[in-house]
Amino acid sequence: xxxxxxxxxxxxxxxxxxxxxxxxxxxxxxxxxxxxxxxxxxxxxxxxxxxxxxxxxxxxxxxxxxxxxxxxxxxxxxxxxxxxxxxxxxxxxxxxxxxxxxxxxxxxxxxxxxxxxxxxxxxxxxxxxxxxxxxxxxxxxxxxxxxxxxxxxxxxxxxxxxxxxxxxxxxxxxxxxxxxxxxxxxxxxxxxxxxxxxxxxxxxxxxxxxxxxxxxxxxxxxxxxxxxxxxxxxxxxxxxxxxxxxxxxxxxxxxxxxxxxxxxxxxxxxxxxxxxxxxxxxxxxxxxxxxxxxxxxxxxxxxxxxxxxxxxxxxxxxxxxxxxxxxxxxxxxxxxxxxxxxxxxxxxxxxx
Amino acid sequence: xxxxxxxxxxxxxxxxxxxxxxxxxxxxxxxxxxxxxxxxxxxxxxxxxxxxxxxxxxxxxxxxxxxxxxxxxxxxxxxxxxxxxxxxxxxxxxxxxxxxxxxxxxxxxxxxxxxxxxxxxxxxxxxxxxxxxxxxxxxxxxxxxxxxxxxxxxxxxxxxxxxxxxxxxxxxxxxxxxxxxxxxxxxxxxxxxxxxxxxxxxxxxxxxxxxxxxxxxxxxxxxxxxxxxxxxxxxxxxxxxxxxxxxxxxxxxxxxxxxxxxxxxxxxxxxxxxxxxxxxxxxxxxxxxxxxxxxxxxxxxxxxxxxxxxxxxxxxxxxxxxxxxxxxxxxxxxxxxxxxxxxxxxxxxxxx
Numbered sequence: 127x128x129x130x131x132x133x134x135x136x137x138x139x140x141x142x143x144x145x146x147x148x149x150x151x152x153x154x155x156x157x158x159x160x161x162x163x164x165x166x167x168x169x170x171x172x173x174x175x176x177x178x179x180x181x182x183x184x185x186x187x188x189x190x191x192x193x194x195x196x197x198x199x200x201x202x203x204x205x206x207x208x209x210x211x212x213x214x215x216x217x218x219x220x221x222x223x224x225x226x227x228x229x230x231x232x233x234x235x236x237x238x239x240x241x242x243x244x245x246x247x248x249x250x251x252x253x254x255x256x257x258x259x260x261x262x263x264x265x266x267x268x269x270x271x272x273x274x275x276x277x278x279x280x281x282x283x284x285x286x287x288x289x290x291x292x293x294x295x296x297x298x299x300x301x302x303x304x305x306x307x308x309x310x311x312x313x314x315x316x317x318x319x320x321x322x323x324x325x326x327x328x329x330x331x332x333x334x335x336x337x338x339x340x341x342x343x344x345x346x347x348x349x350x351x352x353x354x355x356x357x358x359x360x361x362x363x364x365x366x367x368x369x370x371x372x373x374x375x376x377x378x379x380x381x382x383x384x385x386x387x388x389x390x391x392x393x394x395x396x397x398x399x400x401x402x403x404x405x406x407x408x409x410x411x412x413x414x415x416x417x418x419x420x421x422x423x424x425x426x427x428x429x430x431x432x433x434x435x436x437x438x439x440x441x442x443x444x445x446x447x448x449x450x451x452x453x454x455x456x457x458x459x460x461x462x463x464x465x466x467x468x469x470x471x472x473x474x475x476x477x478x
Numbered sequence: 479x480x481x482x483x484x485x486x487x488x489x490x491x492x493x494x495x496x497x498x499x500x501x502x503x504x505x506x507x508x509x510x511x512x513x514x515x516x517x518x519x520x521x522x523x524x525x526x527x528x529x530x531x532x533x534x535x536x537x538x539x540x541x542x543x544x545x546x547x548x549x550x551x552x553x554x555x556x557x558x559x560x561x562x563x564x565x566x567x568x569x570x571x572x573x574x575x576x577x578x579x580x581x582x583x584x585x586x587x588x589x590x591x592x593x594x595x596x597x598x599x600x601x602x603x604x605x606x607x608x609x610x611x612x613x614x615x616x617x618x619x620x621x622x623x624x625x626x627x628x629x630x631x632x633x634x635x636x637x638x639x640x641x642x643x644x645x646x647x648x649x650x651x652x653x654x655x656x657x658x659x660x661x662x663x664x665x666x667x668x669x670x671x672x673x674x675x676x677x678x679x680x681x682x683x684x685x686x687x688x689x690x691x692x693x694x695x696x697x698x699x700x701x702x703x704x705x706x707x708x709x710x711x712x713x714x715x716x717x718x719x720x721x722x723x724x725x726x727x728x729x730x731x732x733x734x735x736x737x738x739x740x741x742x743x744x745x746x747x748x749x750x751x752x753x754x755x756x757x758x759x760x761x762x763x764x765x766x767x768x769x770x771x772x773x774x775x776x777x778x779x780x781x782x783x784x785x786x787x788x789x790x791x792x793x794x795x796x797x798x799x800x801x802x803x804x805x806x807x808x809x810x811x812x813x814x815x816x817x818x819x820x821x822x823x824x825x826x827x828x829x830x
Contacts, residue, residue: 145793425829441497442811443825445818450798454811459794461804461813466797473795477777 129233130177130258133222134169135325136186136194136240137212142402142467144474145458146435154241155193158400159410160420160435165400166240170198172247176236176254183207183225184240185218204357210368215325216379217371220338220345224353227335234261235334237327237376243409245396253295253392257328260293265330266386267337269299269377271321273393277311280401282377283320286389299389302377321391323377324399328390337384344372345379403451403467407433422454431464481585482529482610485574486521487677488538488546488592489564494754494819496826497810498787506593507545510752511762512772512787517752518592522550524599528588528606535559535577536592537570556709562717565725567677568732572690572697576705579687586613587686589679589728595761597748605647605744609680612645617682618738619689621651621729623673625745629663632753634675634729638741651741654729673743675729676751680742689736696724697731755803755819759785774806783816 140153147153154166161168166184173182179200185207186194194206207221219237226233236254244250257268271284282305286297302323306314314320339346348371352363372379381387398409410418415430422436427445436442436454444452451467453460462470492505499505506518513520518536525534531552537559538546546558559573571589578585588606596602609620623636634657638649654675658666666672691698700723704715724731733739750761762770767782774788779797788794788806796804803819805812814822 144795423830425825427825436811440810441830442813443496443822443829444811444813446802446815447813452813454806458792459788459796459806459811461794461796461799463798470795473777473779477795478775478793 128181129230130236131181131183131222131226131230131233131331132173132177132236132238133183133185133219134166134173134238134240135215135218136166136184136190137209137218138239138241139212140241142471143453144470145455145460146453148455148457151193152190152241153400155190155197158241158406158420159243164197165243166194167197168243169238169240170200172244172250173236173238174200175247175251180205183222185209185221186240187212206357208357208361208364210365213368213371213373215376216338216342216374217345217349219327219329219334219376220342220349223329223331223334223338224349227331228353231332233331234258235327235329235331237325237329239325239399241400242324242326243396243398243400245409246394249395250392253390253395254328256293256295257390260290260296260388261328261330264290264292264386265333266388267330267334267381267384268296268328268388268390269381270324270326270328271389271391272324272395272397273391274311274315274320274322277308277315278322279305279308279311281305281399282323283311283314284323284389285320286391290388295391297389297391299381299387302382321389324397327376330386333384333386334380337380341383342372342374342379344370403433403453404464433464480533481582482588483533483535483574483578483582483585483683484525484529484588484590485535485537485571486518486525486590486592487567487570488518488536488542489561489570490591490593491564492593493823495805496822497807497812498805500807503545504542504593505752507542507549510593510758510772511595516549517595518546519549520595521590521592522552524596524602525588525590526552527599527603532557535574537561537573538592539564558709560709560713560716562720565720565723567728568690568694568726569697569701569723571679571681571686571728572694572701575681575683575686575690576701579683580705583684585683586610587679587681587683589677589681591677591751593752594676594678595748595750595752597750597761598746601747602744605742605747606680608645608647609742612642612648612740613680613682616642616644616738617685618740619682619686619733619736620648620680620740620742621733622676622678622680623741623743624676624747624749625743626663626667626672626674629660629667630674631657631660631663633657633751635663635666635672636675636741637672638743642740647743649741649743651733651739654734673741676749679728682738685736685738686732689732693735694724694726694731696722755785755805756816785816 139149140147183205188208283303285300287300290296407418412418418433420435421438424442429447432450434452449464451462491501492499535557540560635655637652639652642648759770764770770785772787773790774792776794781799784802786804801816803814
């Protein structure tokens with residue numbers, strides 16, 4: 127057990143979820159599903175079935191330190207990896223990987239976004255354990271693919287090759303693809319040639335730091351010498367040099383170039399990136415009119431297929447809406463048709 | 479000037495305006511038009527053009543004493559006439575009338591609701607002065623009629639007879655009528671036989687107390703002996719006997735039975751009772767899409783003919799609504815089609 131580690135990626139600013147989510151209080155720190163736990167707490171609860179809290183790291187922005195401490199008091203302070211700015215995934219992951227590699231060779235590192243949901247946790251853990259078993263014999267970099275259920279154009283895709291002899295769910299990975307157009311996404315779906323890229327990984331840590339050395343030497347040069355530093359010394363170093371480091375995703379910086387890269391093909395885990403309000407609604411059980419009340423004391427009349435999220439003790443009376451998002455954060459109110467939700471972000475940025 | 483008095487009727491609980499108006503903070507104490515003044519403050523500002531603050535009384539519920547003090551500090555405490563319960567207009571008016579009659583014979587008392595709006599104040603004052611002039615020679619009870627502009631079924635009406643020789647705008651009053659059905663309201667409008675009953679009066683005070691004695695002796699017996707009491711002694715008396723006094727309107731208790739009852743026919747004063755959200759909107763200048771934003775930092779897209787009232791510093795983004803009322807009081811949120819606004823009160827009473 128002791129050579130299992132996890133990293134929660136919690137740097138997102140949730141700009142698509144105004145006004146529920148703001149730069150001061152992004153999505154991962156909110157009880158977005160009305161379950162009583164925030165999304166990062168749900169992620170943490172999922173991961174402690176894999177490894178103990180002292181083996182779980184959180185990578186986040188400096189300004190969210192207090193939120194992480196408050197919401198995840200079980201995680202040691204030294205495991206909160208602070209970044210002064212948002213600079214893509216490669217560096218957050220390197221940060222954790224070099225620390226782990228310095229103290230515990232032959233470890234596996236599970237990387238997971240802080241703001242996704244996985245409804246079937248048992249299935250998720252079964253997949254994780256399969257990946258761990260595979261990795262015990264085959265040091266490797268494994269990305270978790272999600273079987274597509276619709277021609278989604280908002281995700282990146284994973285193109286996979288032949289299956290491995292060790293596990294029929296683990297495939298050689300061929301390539302990462304950018305968000306496709308609708309016809310391309312439809313082709314992927316029909317051909318069953320691609321899975322969704324969920325940003326969930328299991329890495330053999332020693333192999334990973336070696337691949338950083340091979341493919342992003344600037345990152346290796348920076349993180350390797352400071353891996354054993356305490357938080358204060360580390361932050362001093364990071365603040366000095368952070369802006370000189372490349373901003374690159376782990377997908378393009380490492381996974382596309384390394385050998386021993388695999389995709390674990392997951393199915394029916396109940397995964398969602400909660401990337402849109404509609405996506406959030408899909409993960410909630412609705413009333414008989416397909417409305418989702420996340421929070422608030424709400425009376426609906428002639429309202430259908432809508433989502434309501436207002437402060438817990440606030441009352442609302444709403445009538446005559448179809449296919450709407452209604453969110454009241456206390457500071458701001460959104461009443462918007464679901465069909466146009468992609469435009470909310472722009473309206474807010476330009477309007478206020 | 480010194481024999482001019484005014485009484486502001488401020489006992490209403492504004493139940494039709496949830497959630498902006500609540501029993502704790504009814505409509506008259508709110509800045510309902512986004513002007514920077516509450517409705518009762520607007521009423522006060524209108525009346526001090528008629529008489530000085532020390533001659534203005536406010537009749538309200540005991541529980542609103544602090545609100546009146548806060549919003550109208552110019553009015554002497556002894557002029558705030560508190561009622562332990564809401565018991566119609568006759569007693570509030572008697573309360574003020576006996577006090578005035580005891581200290582100042584030959585006075586005129588202007589009575590006005592606290593939550594109406596009159597856009598053309600100069601015209602209003604001209605009418606008031608006409609009534610005062612008429613009353614100087616003819617002690618009388620004058621009710622202000624509003625010329626109907628639509629077959630409104632939500633108001634009572636005044637049926638008037640022949641005009642007086644003194645003033646062509648002052649008519650003998652024939653009768654008060656209840657809220658009519660639509661065909662009846664249409665007949666009134668076509669026949670020009672009726673004006674709206676606005677609940678605004680100018681009374682010759684000595685005549686009024688005499689009519690109380692003639693027609694509602696219980697009220698005369700109660701108020702006459704205590705007219706000179708200080709607030710504390712008065713409240714002790716009222717709390718003891720208030721529940722025994724009849725609950726009756728000045729219209730039916732006095733005006734229908736007394737002689738020397740007249741209607742002043744007002745036209746184009748810009749009067750509104752603000753009795754419905756739609757009525758509120760009618761008194762505001764809208765944007766090019768006929769939307770009325772009373773308060774808040776609001777961005778509207780494809781929104782028409784709607785009314786928005788949210789906390790002053792709150793932001794809102796609203797899209798795709800037609801003919802809606804959107805009110806956020808902080809504690810509660812209403813999103814409701816204007817066409818069904820009569821139902822809001824019932825939904826709130828039954829639902830919460």
